[in-house]
Amino acid sequence: xxxxxxxxxxxxxxxxxxxxxxxxxxxxxxxxxxxxxxxxxxxxxxxxxxxxxxxxxxxxxxxxxxxxxxxxxxxxxxxxxxxxxxxxxxxxxxxxxxxxxxxxxxxxxxxxx
Numbered sequence: 001x002x003x004x005x006x007x008x009x010x011x012x013x014x015x016x017x018x019x020x021x022x023x024x025x026x027x028x029x030x031x032x033x034x035x036x037x038x039x040x041x042x043x044x045x046x047x048x049x050x051x052x053x054x055x056x057x058x059x060x061x062x063x064x065x066x067x068x069x070x071x072x073x074x075x076x077x078x079x080x081x082x083x084x085x086x087x088x089x090x091x092x093x094x095x096x097x098x099x100x101x102x103x104x105x106x107x108x109x110x111x112x113x
Contacts, residue, residue, distance in 0.1 A: 057090050062105075
């Protein structure tokens with residue numbers, strides 16, 4: 001059976017569904033951009049990822065960003081103890097509520113990786 005003609009609305013709906021299900025092409029492009037940015041800073045990859053994770057915590061970043069960055073952190077060999085140390089270091093600056101929010105989002109992210 002032929003697929004009905006698409007419209008801008010159905011194309012957008014398809015894209016949003018792909019994002020919801022598995023990240024789709026947008027997630028792939030974001031991963032590519034992240035990889036490029038990691039090398040552009042001049043920091044080593046592990047340090048750059050720790051900076052990014054600290055920024056996510058401080059800004060109360062979305063769970064999806066934790067998915068991307070925790071996956072990259074694991075690929076770079078960052079261990080949970082190092083990430084925990086970053087959270088401990090940030091706690092006096094951002095407060096316990098922000099740390100708790102970050103921990104919750106990190107757990108959600110790890111469960112999807």
